[in-house]
Amino acid sequence: MGSTTYPAILLSLFFISAHLVAQSAAQTPPVFKCSTGAKTTCQGLVDYVVPNATTLAGIQALFGIKKLYTLLGANNHPITTPRNTTVAAKETIKIPFPCSCFNGAGASRGAPNYTVKPGDGLDHIAREIFSNLVSYQRIADVNRIPNVNLIQPGQTFTIPLPCSCDELNGTQVVHYGHVVKIGNTVEGIAQEFGTTEETILKLNGIVNSTEILAGQVLDVPLKVCSSSVRKDSLDSPILLPNGTYVVTANDCVKCSCDSSKNWTLQCEPAQIKLTNKTWSTCPSMQCSDSSLALGNTTFTTTDSTCRATTCSYAGFSNQTIFTTLLNQPTCLGTNPNNAYSKMGLGAWSWNYLFISIHLVLIGIGLGL
Structure with a gap:
């Protein structure tokens, strides 16, 4: 073996070792x-x-x-x-x-929390059971385990x-x-x-x-949807990213986040069987001084403005579900949830068709 072979081997081993160290650190x-x-x-x-x-x-x-x-x-x-x-x-x-x-x-x-089973090791719990979301050292630190090699079946540890x-x-x-x-x-x-x-x-x-x-x-x-939930609500803050939902207010309310809804929290009655021990039935979800109930929306327009008014969820206490009226600007013809918009667009489409047919008939009558 030539004298130049050893440096080459050492150099290769160095790079392999460095790669493994970097990979281990990254993992x-x-x-x-x-x-x-x-x-x-x-x-x-x-x-x-x-x-x-x-x-x-x-x-x-x-x-x-x-x-x-x-x-x-x-x-x-x-x-x-x-x-x-x-x-x-x-x-x-x-x-x-x-x-x-x-x-x-x-x-x-x-x-x-995880209860140790026969044959479990702390590293096995971290890597295999919890898919390497946490290290065995972190589990040991949080649970004050003096010797990571001495854990017993039946012990229960918090997984941070x-x-x-x-x-x-x-x-x-x-x-x-x-x-x-x-x-x-x-x-x-x-x-x-x-x-x-x-x-x-x-x-x-x-x-x-x-x-x-x-x-x-x-x-x-x-990013999370904005909401009207009060700071004194028992579920404050509700932080929901796009494409997720949560059931809250003792199983009475379902709130979801949809980026297509102006990144505003959308809440409505959950309509599921109550499993909590606080309420046998859900409290009122009516917005005060309004005919609207939670999740309902009305649309109003004037010559210069157009807006949507929604009965929105504002949180809950042990006795009450809070609601508030949320006003948002909207525009006719662009809001897919606006009934007036849909009616206006439909009427415009039929008028356009009628006018087009009428012009064609006129053209035929004139011999164009």
Whole structure:
């Protein structure tokens, strides 16, 4: 073997080692920064790549999600989707959970909790059961486990999922833990979720956009629908990104976010069986000083203005559902939900057809 072979081998080993170190670092489960006060809570959202085929009920139980429709809403599945619906291996499901801040980092609050089974190791729990959303070191730190190699069946540990309640440039957002897929780029992810490449790089402390790898969890800020929910409401704030919904007010109200509806929260009676122990029937959802009920809209027009008035959800207390009248400008002929617009457009179309036919007949009569 020539003398030049050894340096070549060493150089190759160096690059392989460097690549493995970089890959390992990139695959390390994240801890999202959360600088707001410790009393601040918000809604967290993270991707879960299902390791083995299961059901929605199985995922609900694993992550300690109290009600199935909370999971359904985060994934925009119909509210009537059965609990035993199969979820295939490697399928990605969005997991909603309460988030809070502590010591500059965000983590899931209260759930999920995992009870150790025979043969479980802390690394196995982190990597295999929770799909590398959290590191075993982070589980050990949060649960104050002195020796990560000494855990016993029957012990229950909190699993700190990554999240954040921080605002972005003074605006509330949902910090979404997005799992990078093969072929993803930071630019593509930014375009898909309506943010910028620079924002994602800064939030995740990434210097070079080519550093991301499949399986990595990125903090992606999602724009949320504006709402009329009062700060003293028991469900304040409701932060919903596009294409999601939530059932709130003790199962009485369903609110959804649809970017095509001017990024305004759309709420209506949930029309599902009540499962809470607070109310046997839902309180009134009528807007005061109005004939409108929650979710109803009327349209008014004058020579100079046109507007839509909606009975909107404003939150709830232990006794009451709050509502408020929301006025929004609209324009005839452009609002697809405007009945007057549809009538006006239809009438214009028929008039146009009538005039056209009339002109043709005149042309025939004149021998044109």
